[in-house]
Amino acid sequence: MSENEEMLARLVAQLADQGSDLVTVRAIIEEASELGATHALHKLGLSDTHARRDLDELRELLGAWRIARRGAIRSAFGWIGKGLLALILLGLAVRFGVVDWLGR
Numbered sequence: 081m082s083e084n085e086e087m088l089a090r091l092v093a094q095l096a097d098q099g100s101d102l103v104t105v106r107a108i109i110e111e112a113s114e115l116g117a118t119h120a121l122h123k124l125g126l127s128d129t130h131a132r133r134d135l136d137e138l139r140e141l142l143g144a145w146r147i148a149r150r151g152a153i154r155s156a157f158g159w160i161g162k163g164l165l166a167l168i169l170l171g172l173a174v175r176f177g178v179v180d181w182l183g184r
Contacts, residue, residue, distance in 0.1 A: 088109070095105045121127045126135070173179055 092102070092105050092109070096102050118127065121131070125131075
């Protein structure tokens with residue numbers, strides 16, 4: 081149980097001890113939670129009817145970005161590996177005199 085949950089449980093118990101009806105206290109908490117969530121969504125600009133679709137589109141875009149980034153990284157490592165292999169082969173060709181043999 082988190083610190084906030086414990087504090088809320090203590091407040092509910094205190095109100096119940098003071099004679100408040102537990103159902104009423106829970107209803108107040110539920111309404112306050114709903115109001116807080118609505119306020120937070122409004123501040124984030126997610127309170128309109130298109131918010132769900134916007135979030136779905138953002139998730140799709142983020143997924144596509146991750147796939148593209150992963151592909152770009154793999155491609156970059158592939159090119160680096162091929163470049164290193166080409167340098168090694170060139171070094172071997174120079175070492176064994178293949179370059180001199182081709183020049184004749």
